[in-house]
Amino acid sequence: MLSKENTETLCRVGPGTVMGDLMREYWLPCTYSWELTADGDPLRVRMLGEDLIAFRDTNGTPGFIANNCPHRGASLFFGRNEEAGLRCVYHGWKFDAEGNCVDMPNEPAESDFKQKVKATAYRGADAGGITWIYMGPNQQNPPGLPNWEWCQVPENQLQHSHKAIYECNFMQALEGELDTTHVYFLHSRLDPSDAPSYGLYAPDRRARLEIVDTNYGVMYAARRNEEVGDVYYWRTTQFLFPVYGMFPGGGEDGTVPLSMYVPIDDEHTLHWGLWWHPSQPMATFGKPKQQKLNDTGALIGGVGPMKPHQTGRYFADWWPEACMENDFLMNKEVKKTKSFTGIPSVRAQDDAVITSMSAIMDRTKEHLGTADATIIRVRRRMLEAAKAFRERGITPPGVNDPELYQVRSCQAILPKDVSWQSALDDWHYCRTTEHPTGGFKPVRSVPEGGFGRGTRYAQGQ
């Protein structure tokens, strides 16, 4: 349980809040790079409770500028993106990507008023197929972008699998990523002997957790028994400040996942999913693929299909079809016969439960058990870091250490007497591209399953 006061501190991210200030120290992913084209259409986005207009200027520089024009407040969404700036359509004032007013054509030519006007604007930068935003105070000298392995690999080793808006606070979305035991319930198939495409299965659903603090966040290993052999099944998960989670990767197909939970505002989260392979081309790579619903119960990718372009809303292309208004497309027949939930994709299943908690979950009413130890630890680390920054000016983890983001997660079968950290850390810290056990190779009567396993890897392993 968490007090009301700490819940507020943990979850609220608007300007001037404790957690909002921490978030503003980091670069955050905002749009795919391909969504912004030079002199192309501006996009409405909202980040950390601030409505912004994203655009890419004539020179290819991404810019994020406050929605309301500093003159009389018209939305710069309607602006003309031309000749290295965004020109407000109301009276023609023009702003460059840094927010400088570079033209004020309705004022006398001799006026220097434009020198005195500046729009709120934030730095943008491209890496790994994403346009990132830095909303912190050091706009002239921002920190380096996190140096992820997936930002360095060739294009055909990176797949952006999905992006979608969750209608709840970022923290409960992130907590779901760090909650290992839900996987073999929420995302499971009803009958283990049924096709793996209906959901996951593991013989042991009572994980024992080992949690370690790291200089970028928290890592934990979940230990499970296997059906045969003197071995354990280890699933390692990473939390990286401030919004990143890696569920276990490096499995059958050798790929590693990253999930990102960016606060849009206190009650909405921009969730991103991507996969990369440290050394091999993948079967599918690049942009997210359109997902189609089916009524067979076989899981589909990501959060499922998106609603049509939501004209007038921020992140207009990323509102998922599955939502509270349609019970997340729960199919009651599929729920009776195939999957634990009847909801069509793993991420829609996540979305249903985290959104159902209410926009900001009341954590004074929860009852956390041993399986929730990682959630407790991550909350504590986030609160400590945010308060240390506010009260003592201590730079939050990772801000000045982009190399700390060279991290992976893992799933592996290890002999019972082998330490998971000594066996897996070369992999965890990108010191090798060879999976420590040659892959995830359990000896089981039925496969683990889930969406997409074995289809991402070009070699079809």
Ligand code: FES
């Ligand atoms: S409101 Fe934008 S130029 Fe007047």
Ligand SMILES: [Fe+2]
């Ligand atoms: Fe999940």
